[in-house]
Amino acid sequence: MDSNELNAPGYEIPAEIKGQIAITSLDRIYNWGRSASVWPMMFGLACCAIEMICAAASRYDLARFGMEIMRPSPRQSDLMIVSGTVTKKMMPTIVRLYNQMPEPKYVLAMGACASGGGPFKEGYNVVSGVDKFIPVDVYVPGCPPTPQALLNGLMKVQEKIRGESIKKSRWYQKGVDSAEIPIPLLGPDLIDPRKIGRIKNGEKA
């Protein structure tokens, strides 16, 4: 966001102090700060992770968008880039990581596999898209998406952040925040605790 956009208050600023003070709204400056310092989680699943590393490396340079600090710990990160095929065996870990991330948190499904299973969808150990379990904010198509496509996706995340408001965001409301997702179990197959009733009766929704 350039300074004109940030500093567009609709008030007349006297000419002698123009350029020295800024009048803006809280949402705008807050979101500006947040969107320019998204810390993605250093968390690679499969092939797409290599393109994610390339996006962070010399040629594509994620740092230009304030995102170069990849954190291996979910407690310190704002954005989960699900970069690759999500398998049933990995799913409990991914949900656990998602639950451990502090709000506000965003999820970017990178590539065909994370978005919907991709070429491996028919496989017996593959989850048909990470959005079966955790909410996804931005989908990036491709197999794997090029670093440019990932950068575009990250800019979409920034766009989304800029459109949010402190007043309306779920995680700033009073009361208990119940965004936690029940962790899937590994049984004879993957068991989603939210579907246990259906599994028990063996019925269609």
Place this chain on the structure above:
Amino acid sequence: MAAPASNPTLDLTSRFPDWLITDTRPGYSGWLVDKSHLVEFATALRDEFGYDYLSSVTGVDYLPEGKMEVVYQVYRTTGGPGLMFKVQAPRTDPVEVPSLVAIYPGAELQEREAWDLLGIKFTGHPDLRRIFMWEGFAGFPLRKDWHEPYFEEDAKPFKNRWPAGKIEMSESQNIFEDNIAYPQGFRPEGMSFDPEKALYDSLRTYQTNEIGLDTDHIIVNLGPQHPSTHGVFRVAVVLDGETIVNLKPVMGYLHRNHEKIGERNTYIMNMPYTDRLDYLASMSNNFGYALAVEKLMNIKPPERADYIRIMMAEMTRISNHLFLIGSLLNDLGAYFTPMLYALEERELILDIFEAVAGSRMMCNFFRFGGVARDLPEGTLQKIKEIFFERLPRTIDEIDRFLSENEVIRSRGVGQGVLTPEDAIRFSITGPMLRASGIPYDIRRAEPYSLYDRFEFDVCTRKHGDIYDRLMVRFDEIRQSIRIIQQAAKQIPEGPIMSVKPMYQVRVPPGEAYGRVEGPKGELGFYLVSDGKPNPWRYHVRAPSFINLTAFGPMCIGLKVADVVGVLGSIDIVLGEVDR
């Protein structure tokens, strides 16, 4: 695979006249060994005939004949063609075959894989647990009578994906609208088992020879989400203080069912899937698969295509090793700066891939009997610029900056040593084997394609520690540059396909094992064809998976911080380990 009779020193029938029979099924080769004599046979092969290196173990489910077969490939580390032998067992439950871990410890993980996916029980295996799927998963997925939840038809191409002109999602065919299925009568509330229990039980089986202080041992898990496991790999270690007393790799977090999907696909449909095995080296995966199918079809690519293939495979090797150098130094503490230098060079190679194949990583470039496209205009010039001018210089520069660095030397020299004897025993291949001092390179030992025309050295180092495994990669990059230089000079004009490009290739029945020297080691494809458009069995002998066999023994006695360095120097890619 040469016929066994062509090997003069090999007189197996007179050594075992009573029960050894030649595999005479049409298109098959090798020997059929009686189950009760398997251990005796393998011991003799290793000790009397010099077949000291077990390359691949896999199972095949011959459902119509009601039997399971275990297929072994053995080689001599002095070079030459290999030998294939098979054991058959009736398809009862469980299918039992004696384990060869005592003779060839390199079979350990592969036998576990065959148990996990095919349900072949190897009696005498020291640690027979499921490896890719979790303990408690219902069924053995690679058996031909096991169907996945999204099962539609036995073989592709499926009849109609758009009945009545409407797209039908796979979800709509499953009662839970998801990729899940449970055994009949399954009740989730009665479920009270721990999928991790078998792992922890097996971790506790170790012997200590500690004297004096009695200390508590603790179990620590690294991963599956850990920045230095290069993906979703998990290491479970038992620690005595900081020292490792036992270590088990845990994998399967990226098990994408290549083999099950591959057996539904037609032959050519598998080519893009091989890209996604070792996703840092897609071109050499294409190479191995194309070689195996070409062996079955009995065709050869034209010369120009072979040159293009070799150039691409060597570029893949360079880009893979560059990535390894960057990430290994990441692991050793030089955070991201060497990676930036290495990736800058790698991007140049990816540019060539993009120009040639249309994609940076997933090239899908090889076809049976040639390659998909000819080199576009100007690419050869670009290749010459990079590999004659730029890369030799930059590799030297990276080498100069890194290899004498004190931190790297102190963390690498003498750490994670793999002796040559152990390396052979554990079926280690590739740069890791050569770092231990064994000059075994398939490009020389059993030349494929046109590798016998090129001049290059088989790089070896002596000590087999982390530092040598890093340096052997630098050496290999230089040799690959040499090969590319020669190929770029010699490449002839001509066609790039020897057969008409076909949507569905005709593959005669039989079996073939095609192997190439991939960047990480021996990449083999074992294919069984029954004459139909899709393979009956499609098995990948993944080098980084089998190289992990030595990971535990190498780490025992080290400090926990060195695990990361040892793992980095093995050079695993999870897409290939888990498949």
